[in-house]
Amino acid sequence: MDLYPLKFKPILKERLWGGTKLKDVLNKPIESDITGESWELSGVQGDISEVCNGDLAGTSLNQLITKHGEKLLGKSVVARFGNEFPILIKFIDAKQDLSIQLHPNDDLAKERHNSFGKTEMWYIMNADPGAKLIVGFNRNVEKAEYIQSLEEGTLLDLMNYEEVSEGDTFFINTGKIHAIGAGVMLAEIQQTSDITYRVYDFDRKDKNGNLRELHTGLAVDAIDYEQKDDFKVDYPHKKDAVNTMVDCPYFKTNFLDLNSSMHQDLSTRDSFTIYMCVGGEATIDNDWGNVSIKKGETILVPACSSTVNINTHGAKLLEVTI
Incomplete structure (x- = not known):
C-alpha cells in the first residue's frame, strides 16, 4: 500500500x-x-x-x-x-x-x-x-x-x-x-x-x-525548584523558510510561514514528518498522493516520502519530526 x-x-x-x-x-x-x-x-x-x-x-x-x-x-x-x-x-x-x-x-x-x-x-x-x-x-x-x-x-x-x-x-x-x-x-x-x-x-x-x-x-520529588528562564522560545520568523523553534531529544519543531508554495527534499530525513496547520490552508503531496490541510488540522507524512510539496497562497505550519 x-x-x-x-x-x-x-x-x-x-x-x-x-x-x-x-x-x-x-x-x-x-x-x-x-x-x-x-x-x-x-x-x-x-x-x-x-x-x-x-x-x-x-x-x-x-x-x-x-x-x-x-x-x-x-x-x-x-x-x-x-x-x-x-x-x-x-x-x-x-x-x-x-x-x-x-x-x-x-x-x-x-x-x-x-x-x-x-x-x-x-x-x-x-x-x-x-x-x-x-x-x-x-x-x-x-x-x-x-x-x-x-x-x-x-x-x-x-x-x-x-x-x-x-x-x-x-x-x-x-x-x-x-x-x-x-x-x-x-x-x-x-x-x-x-x-x-x-x-x-x-x-x-x-x-x-x-x-x-x-x-x-x-x-x-519530581519538581525542579530552581527558577530558570529557559522556557520562552525565541525563534526566527522568516517568510517562506524553515525556521527552527525547538530541537530537543524528543522532537524537532520548525515554523513555516508561507506566502507561496514550498518544495522539500526529505530523502535524508530518517523520520516521519507531521504538519500542524495553525493558520491558513495548503495542499500537501508526497510521491503517492495529496491531502488538503487548513487551520486546526494535522497530517502525517510517512518517513518513506522522498519529497513533499506544500502548495499554498498562505499558511502557517508547525513541522514536527524526531
Missing part, C-alpha cells in the same frame, strides 16, 4: 476547564461546551488515532506501524521506540485555568508508571486580552517552603506568570511546574505520555460535586 499523507480523526476530550473555541475557531465536530482537547495524533493506549482520508481510512495508527514500521516511522525512530508512536499532538482550549501541574522525567516515569516522561512545547494560537500562562517559580524555592505553601494555600504567590499572544512559543521541561491560563488556545507537541502530577486545582469540583484528585506526594 502506497503511503500518502495521512489525516486522522480527532479524539475529542471534555475537560472541566474546556470551552468552545475548538469548535468555533478550529471547526472541530463538537457539541459539548466544555471540550478542552483535540488529540490529533495519538499512540496513547486507549486513545489510538484512526486514519480518516483515502484508502487507509479506518486503519488505526498501531495497525499502520505494525504493517509498515520503518516505512512509516523511519529506521532510527523504530530503533529508539520500537512500535510505539513517540509523540502526542494536541490542540487545547482553556476557557478556565488548568490545574497547576508538572510531569516526571523519563527515569521517574519509567520507574513509577512504566511510561515515557513528558517534555512538551506550546504554540499560542489564540489568546484573550490579558491571558497568561504559569511557567515555573518566580524565585528559587526550597522543597520545605513549597510544601508549606500547599498547606497554607499560598502556592500562587510562588508562581511565575507570563502574558501571551498569538505566536508565542514555550518549551516545558519535565519537572517544571506550569498551567495554561483561561483564554488561551494552543497547539501542543509532547512526548507520548499522559502522566500528569496535579498539585493545585483552585478547589474546583467536577459535575458530580467531587474535587479532582491531586498528586502532591508524587510531585514533591
Whole structure:
C-alpha cells in the first residue's frame, strides 16, 4: 500500500476547564461546551488515532506501524521506540485555568508508571486580552517552603506568570511546574505520555460535586525548584523558510510561514514528518498522493516520502519530526 499523507480523526476530550473555541475557531465536530482537547495524533493506549482520508481510512495508527514500521516511522525512530508512536499532538482550549501541574522525567516515569516522561512545547494560537500562562517559580524555592505553601494555600504567590499572544512559543521541561491560563488556545507537541502530577486545582469540583484528585506526594520529588528562564522560545520568523523553534531529544519543531508554495527534499530525513496547520490552508503531496490541510488540522507524512510539496497562497505550519 502506497503511503500518502495521512489525516486522522480527532479524539475529542471534555475537560472541566474546556470551552468552545475548538469548535468555533478550529471547526472541530463538537457539541459539548466544555471540550478542552483535540488529540490529533495519538499512540496513547486507549486513545489510538484512526486514519480518516483515502484508502487507509479506518486503519488505526498501531495497525499502520505494525504493517509498515520503518516505512512509516523511519529506521532510527523504530530503533529508539520500537512500535510505539513517540509523540502526542494536541490542540487545547482553556476557557478556565488548568490545574497547576508538572510531569516526571523519563527515569521517574519509567520507574513509577512504566511510561515515557513528558517534555512538551506550546504554540499560542489564540489568546484573550490579558491571558497568561504559569511557567515555573518566580524565585528559587526550597522543597520545605513549597510544601508549606500547599498547606497554607499560598502556592500562587510562588508562581511565575507570563502574558501571551498569538505566536508565542514555550518549551516545558519535565519537572517544571506550569498551567495554561483561561483564554488561551494552543497547539501542543509532547512526548507520548499522559502522566500528569496535579498539585493545585483552585478547589474546583467536577459535575458530580467531587474535587479532582491531586498528586502532591508524587510531585514533591519530581519538581525542579530552581527558577530558570529557559522556557520562552525565541525563534526566527522568516517568510517562506524553515525556521527552527525547538530541537530537543524528543522532537524537532520548525515554523513555516508561507506566502507561496514550498518544495522539500526529505530523502535524508530518517523520520516521519507531521504538519500542524495553525493558520491558513495548503495542499500537501508526497510521491503517492495529496491531502488538503487548513487551520486546526494535522497530517502525517510517512518517513518513506522522498519529497513533499506544500502548495499554498498562505499558511502557517508547525513541522514536527524526531
